[in-house]
Amino acid sequence: MKIIDNTLYQITVPTPFAVGDAHVYLLKGDVLSLIDAGVKTKEAYEALLIQLKQIGYHPRDIEQIILTHHHPDHTGLIEAFPRAREIMANHLVDLWLRKDEQYFNRYEDFFKEYFKQCDIPERFQSIGKKLRSLLSYAGEGHLTRTLEEGDRLPGHPDWQVLNTKGHAQSHVSFYRESDGIFIGGDHLLKNISSNPVVEPPIHEGERRASPMLQYRSSLLKCLSIEISQVLPGHGEIFSNVSEIVQSRFNKQEKRAANVLAFLQTGKQTAFQLCQKIFPVRYESQIDLTMSDIIGQLDYLEASGLVSKSTEGTTEFYEATTAAK
CATH class of the missing domain: 1.10.10.10 (Winged helix-like DNA-binding domain superfamily/Winged helix DNA-binding domain)
Structure with missing residues (x-):
């Protein structure tokens, strides 16, 4: 656990994934919020419990959950907070929290067609099985509020929502202009290039997004604001934003x-x-x-x-x- 300031704490939980540990952030304000929720494992929950206790809190004290994006290492423990009345994120996250079968079926169909278009051999076409496996690490619920570009976080009016699509179509980040702190999820990591992941369109018949182009645009957005520290979803906190962004472009x-x-x-x-x-x-x-x-x-x-x-x-x- 790291104390960022008297309103903000970094809590680190293990994941079973190659990316390693994930960070979630406890944010004090008019309400007590948790930004991101780790992965759905006993080990992650126990680590969260210990570190919340060090700060003087328990999962039942969390009043709202704020998510950067829909990936399971960021949504896993949303069911662990019995008094959290609000869960908020980009609207696309709701499809994943509700485990929308219609969308998942379309997801699988999209990748079957996509693999054919790319001429990928059939032995690699197990995207459906992988999706189902990953979902076992994700929490289940529904959004009570959606977040859009320019919104202020409820209970934390000094924090602004920024759309940072690329790594995920649902990705948002949070920026505090007064001191330049940027909670970036997986958008910008110090030692790992965030892979812009291909996703199917939300509505049948639409064209898929171009995540690399979105990611480049979101990186440029980071250069347009004054960021003093990036609090990432994985890895070290860092401040050399322009250097990291330029290295990603290069x-x-x-x-x-x-x-x-x-x-x-x-x-x-x-x-x-x-x-x-x-x-x-x-x-x-x-x-x-x-x-x-x-x-x-x-x-x-x-x-x-x-x-x-x-x-x-x-x-x-x-x-x-x-x-x-």
Whole structure:
């Protein structure tokens, strides 16, 4: 547990995921709030209980829960606070808290079609099983209030909501202008590049979002405000925001250049590019590596350097004359 100031505390709980421990934040104000809720495991709950006790509180004292996004390592323990009358987040989080079967079925259908378009072999097409497995770590409930860009956190009027889409379509962050503290969830981490993850559109028939382009826009938003400290969802607290943001841009643009170099030898599918850019990782992390490749292709296409065509059900990419 770390004391940030007399109204704000960082609590760290374990997760079973490769990303490691997750941070949640206790926020005092007109109400007692918890920002994010760790993962749904006995170990995480016990760690939360111990650290709340160190501050002088118990789960029954929490009055509202505020979530940065829908991923299970941020929503897992929402059911552990019997007197929390409010749960708030971006409206998309509600689909995940309610475990909306109609949406999950559409989610699975989207990825089946997406894998066909990318020409990904059938042996990798287990997205449905992975989704169900991850949901076991997520809490269940429903939002009582939604948060939008520019909102003030109820009970904490000095905290402003910022949309920071990219890593997730539901991602929001919280900014206190008076001292520049930024609670960023998974948007900006010190030692890990937040993977902009491909998600299906919310409504059938719509185009999917371009998470890499959204992520770049959200990073630029961080440069447009004065941030003194980033309190992240994972890893160390840090203050060198412009340096971290620039390193993220550099890394992404370098990978995009590598993708473009492969495309200058001829048209290829996203999966073929994934195998070349991630020759080992793609075998065990097909979802994350493919999200990265699709993100680079979206970026290159938006820059006019790559074009896309369809042959049968398969999408191919090739470098444009502007890139040659």
